[in-house]
Amino acid sequence: xxxxxxxxxMNWGPIAIVQYFQTLEIPFEKVVFLVALERPERQxxxxxxxxxxxxxxxxxxIQACIGDAATxxxxxxxxxxxxxxxxxxxxxxYLLDIEPGPEMAGEHxxxxxxxxxxxxxxxxxxxALNGPRDKALVGVLRGDELFNKKxxxx
Amino acid sequence: MCFKNLxxxxxxxxxxxxxxxxxxxxxxKVVDLGLEQDKLKxxxxxxxxxxxxxxxxxxxxxxxxxxxxxVDLEQKKVISTNSMxxxxxxxxxxxxxxxxxxxxxISSRACGVCGGVHATCxxxxxxxxxxxxxxxxxxxxxxxxxxxxxxxDHPLHLFLLAGPDYSEELVKETNPELIEKxxxxxxxxxxxHGYETILDIMKDLNPLKGKLYLEALSMTRxxxxxxxxxxxxxxxxxxxxxxxxxxxxxxTVLNELYSRLVKFFDYSQKTTGIWDxxxxxxxxxxxxxxxxxxxxxxxxxxxxxxxxxxxxATYKNCDTWGEARWSTPGVLVDGEVVTTKLTQLNAxxxxxxxxxxxxxxxxxxxxxxxxxxxxxxxHPWNKETxxxxxxQSWRDRYSWDTSPTWDRMPMExxxxxxxxxxxxxKVAPDSKFLENTGHxxxxxxxxxxxxxxxxEWHIPEHWNAFERNRAxxxxxPYSAMVAMDNWLLAMELLKQGKTKISTKFEIPKTGTHIGxxxxxxxxxxxxxxxxxxxxxxxxYQIITPSTLNAAPRTPWGVPGPYEEAVLNTPVxxxxxxxxxxxxxxxxxxxxxxxxxxxxxxxIMAKDSDHMITRxxxxxxxxxx
Numbered sequence: 071x072x073x074x075x076x077x078x079x080m081n082w083g084p085i086a087i088v089q090y091f092q093t094l095e096i097p098f099e100k101v102v103f104l105v106a107l108e109r110p111e112r113q114x115x116x117x118x119x120x121x122x123x124x125x126x127x128x129x130x131x132i133q134a135c136i137g138d139a140a141t142x143x144x145x146x147x148x149x150x151x152x153x154x155x156x157x158x159x160x161x162x163x164y165l166l167d168i169e170p171g172p173e174m175a176g177e178h179x180x181x182x183x184x185x186x187x188x189x190x191x192x193x194x195x196x197x198a199l200n201g202p203r204d205k206a207l208v209g210v211l212r213g214d215e216l217f218n219k220k221x222x223x224x
Numbered sequence: 225m226c227f228k229n230l231x232x233x234x235x236x237x238x239x240x241x242x243x244x245x246x247x248x249x250x251x252x253k254v255v256d257l258g259l260e261q262d263k264l265k266x267x268x269x270x271x272x273x274x275x276x277x278x279x280x281x282x283x284x285x286x287x288x289x290x291x292x293x294x295v296d297l298e299q300k301k302v303i304s305t306n307s308m309x310x311x312x313x314x315x316x317x318x319x320x321x322x323x324x325x326x327x328x329x330i331s332s333r334a335c336g337v338c339g340g341v342h343a344t345c346x347x348x349x350x351x352x353x354x355x356x357x358x359x360x361x362x363x364x365x366x367x368x369x370x371x372x373x374x375x376x377d378h379p380l381h382l383f384l385l386a387g388p389d390y391s392e393e394l395v396k397e398t399n400p401e402l403i404e405k406x407x408x409x410x411x412x413x414x415x416x417h418g419y420e421t422i423l424d425i426m427k428d429l430n431p432l433k434g435k436l437y438l439e440a441l442s443m444t445r446x447x448x449x450x451x452x453x454x455x456x457x458x459x460x461x462x463x464x465x466x467x468x469x470x471x472x473x474x475x476t477v478l479n480e481l482y483s484r485l486v487k488f489f490d491y492s493q494k495t496t497g498i499w500d501x502x503x504x505x506x507x508x509x510x511x512x513x514x515x516x517x518x519x520x521x522x523x524x525x526x527x528x529x530x531x532x533x534x535x536x537a538t539y540k541n542c543d544t545w546g547e548a549r550w551s552t553p554g555v556l557v558d559g560e561v562v563t564t565k566l567t568q569l570n571a572x573x574x575x576x577x578x579x580x581x582x583x584x585x586x587x588x589x590x591x592x593x594x595x596x597x598x599x600x601x602x603h604p605w606n607k608e609t610x611x612x613x614x615x616q617s618w619r620d621r622y623s624w625d626t627s628p629t630w631d632r633m634p635m636e637x638x639x640x641x642x643x644x645x646x647x648x649x650k651v652a653p654d655s656k657f658l659e660n661t662g663h664x665x666x667x668x669x670x671x672x673x674x675x676x677x678x679x680e681w682h683i684p685e686h687w688n689a690f691e692r693n694r695a696x697x698x699x700x701p702y703s704a705m706v707a708m709d710n711w712l713l714a715m716e717l718l719k720q721g722k723t724k725i726s727t728k729f730e731i732p733k734t735g736t737h738i739g740x741x742x743x744x745x746x747x748x749x750x751x752x753x754x755x756x757x758x759x760x761x762x763x764y765q766i767i768t769p770s771t772l773n774a775a776p777r778t779p780w781g782v783p784g785p786y787e788e789a790v791l792n793t794p795v796x797x798x799x800x801x802x803x804x805x806x807x808x809x810x811x812x813x814x815x816x817x818x819x820x821x822x823x824x825x826x827i828m829a830k831d832s833d834h835m836i837t838r839x840x841x842x843x844x845x846x847x848x
C-alpha cells in the first residue's frame with residue numbers, strides 16, 4: 071500500500087472508532103471498512119460492496135445506536151449512523167462486506183473463507199486505491215433506511 | 225447473628241452450625257401466583273382505567289429487559305409488576321469441562337461494558353481455589369484497572385442511559401409544569417458546574433445535543449485510554465490472569481495513567497454538583513417523587529479493591545481481607561448492616577428457579593463451606609444450570625433470570641450499595657482520600673483546575689430512584705480517589721523495586737478445589753463460584769448485579785427488586801388520556817438500577833461446538 075494509505079485493525083466498539091476519527095489531525099479522503107457479517111442468502115466468501123450515502127434515522131434510533139454502542143454492542147450499522155451523526159465520515163465511505171458463513175468456535179477462518187482471502191484482499195486494495203471496479207454492483211446504504219424495518223415494526 | 229431465615233446459627237466462638245431438629249432445613253414455601261393473576265384479570269375486565277403497560281424492550285438499558293406492569297391510571301398507582309430477562313445466559317454451560325485458565329477470558333465476554341470485572345472475578349475464584357497469592361503490584365494495579373472501569377461506567381449510566389429521563393426534552397413531554405419552575409430555580413452548585421438555573425442543566429442533559437451528554441461520551445474515552453494502559457484492550461482485557469496481571473508496569477505507564485485520572489477530579493465535582501441540583505429540584509418540587517422506585521435499603525455487595533498487605537486469596541482469611549478492602553463487603557437489611565464478612569455473605573446466598581426457565585437440580589455436594597459453615601442445596605457451589613425454555617406465564621415461569629436471595633430475602637445491588645455499606649459499616653481502613661462516618665462518606669478531591677474540595681455523600685432517608693442515581697454520581701469521585709490511593713501505592717512499590725506483578729501457578733490435575741470470586745461490577749455485586757475437579761471446571765456459577773435486581777418473584781412470592789421498586793412508584797406523569805401515558809415514572813424507577821442484561825442473560829452454546837442459538841421470548845402480548 072502507498073504511504074498515504076493507513077491500514078488499521080478496528081475491531082472496536084463504534085464509539086471508540088468514532089472517537090479515533092475525531093482525533094485525526096488530517097482527515098481521511100476515503101474510508102473502506104472490511105467487515106465479515108453473516109447475512110441470509112449468501113455463500114461463504116461472497117463479497118458485497120456498499121457505498122455510504124449518509125442521512126440519519128430518527129433521533130430515537132440514533133440514541134438507541136449510541137446506547138447500544140456504549141454498552142458494548144459491536145455493530146457496523148450503528149457505527150455508520152453514529153459516525154454520520156458526529157459528522158466524521160469523508161465523502162467516500164465504502165463497506166466491503168464479506169460473508170463468513172455460520173459462526174464457529176475457534177480462532178481460524180474456515181477453509182472455504184481462507185480460499186477467498188486473496189480475492190478479498192485484491193478487491194480491498196483496488197477499492198481503496200481506485201474505487202469500485204463496477205459501480206453498478208455497488209449497493210447503497212442510507213441511515214434513514216437502515217432501520218426502517220425495525221422502526222416500522224415497533 | 226446475621227441469619228434470621230436460614231437455619232444457620234453460631235456458637236459462642238462464632239463457628240456456624242446447622243440448627244438441629246429441623247426435618248428439612250432448607251425447605252421453602254411455594255405460592256401459587258395464579259391467584260393474583262385471576263384477581264388482576266377480573267379487575268381489568270371491570271375497569272377500563274386499569275391497563276397493562278408493557279415495555280419490551282425497556283430502552284436505554286444495556287441488553288434485553290422486558291417489563292410488564294398493570295397500572296391503575298385513575299388511582300395513579302402500579303398494581304402488579306413482572307420483570308423479564310429475555311435471553312438465556314450460557315456461560316455456566318460454556319465453561320464446564322474447560323481448563324480454569326480459560327475462565328477469565330471467556331467470562332469476560334459476559335458483558336460489553338464490564339468485561340474486566342468478570343475477568344477479575346474469575347481470576348479471584350481461581351486464586352482462592354488453587355491458593356495463588358498475587359504480588360502487591362499485581363493487586364494494586366488490578367485495583368486501578370477496575371476503578372477506571374467504573375469511571376467508564378458511571379458517566380455512561382448517569383448521562384447516556386438514565387440522564388435523559390431528567391432532560392428538558394423529556395420532562396417537557398411528561399411533566400411540563402416542572403419546566404417553568406426549573407427556569408426560575410437557581411442551581412446551588414453553579415460554582416462547580418457553571419449553570420445558572422436547573423433548566424439550563426436540563427437542556428444540556430438532552431440526548432444527542434446536550435453538552436453534558438456529549439461530555440460524558442468524551443469522558444468514557446478518557447477512562448478507556450487509561451484502562452488499556454493496564455488491560456491492553458477494552459472492554460475485554462488481555463492482561464487479567466489468576467495471580468495478578470500479565471503486563472509490565474513502569475513509571476511511564478503510571479504517568480500516562482495519572483494524566484487521565486486527574487481529568488476525573490474536576491469532573492467529580494461537576495457531576496455530583498449537577499445531580500445534587502437536579503434531584504433536589506425534583507424532590508423539592510414534588511415530595512411524591514421520593515416514592516419513585518422506593519424500596520427498603522436491603523442490598524448486598526461483595527466489596528472491591530484489595531489491600532496488598534491483607535489479600536492472600538484464601539477462603540480461610542477472606543473475612544479479614546474482605547473487611548480490609550477499600551469498599552466493604554456486606555449485607556444491608558432495611559438500612560442496617562447485618563454482616564461485613566465474606567463467609568457469611570457467601571453462606572447466605574441461594575438461587576431459586578421456580579419462576580425461571582430452568583429445571584431444578586438435584587444434589588447437595590457441598591453441605592458446608594471449607595470452614596464448616598452450612599450451605600444450602602440452592603447455594604451457587606451446589607447449583608446446576610439446566611435450561612428449560614417454555615411458555616411464558618405470569619402464573620408460573622416468566623424469566624431467564626433466576627431469583628437469588630440472601631437469607632431468603634431478595635437483595636438489591638448497585639455501585640451505590642458499595643458506597644452505602646462502606647459508609648455505614650465504618651470498617652474499611654483509613655485512606656488518604658476517603659472517610660467513612662457511619663452516616664456519610666467524605667471524599668477529599670484534590671485540586672486540578674478547580675480548587676480541592678471535600679464532597680460528602682449522605683446516606684439518604686428514603687432509598688428511591690433519585691437517591692440511587694445521586695449515589696451513583698458520588699461513585700465517580702469515590703472510584704477516582706481509590707484509583708489515586710492505589711496509584712500512590714504503585715509509585716511506592718516501583719520506588720522500592722517491587723515490580724513483580726504476577727505469581728506463577730500450575731493447575732492441579734487431581735482433587736476437587738473450590739473458590740469464589742467476589743468483586744463488584746460497575747453496577748454492583750458480582751460473584752463467580754467455581755468448582756475445579758481433576759484439572760477442569762466442573763461447575764461455574766455467575767451472579768451479576770442484574771441477576772439480583774431483575775429477579776422474578778421468589779418461590780414464596782416476594783417480588784424482585786425491580787418489581788418491588790416499580791410497585792411502589794406513584795404515577796406522577798401528566799397525561800390527558802390513557803393513550804398518551806408514557807410511564808416515565810416506571811422507567812425512571814427501572815433505569816435507576818442501571819439494568820445490564822447482557823450479563824444477566826446470554827447466548828446458549830449447544831452440545832455442538834459449532835452451533836450458537838438464541839432462545840428468545842420477548843413479546844409480552846397475550847401472556848397470562
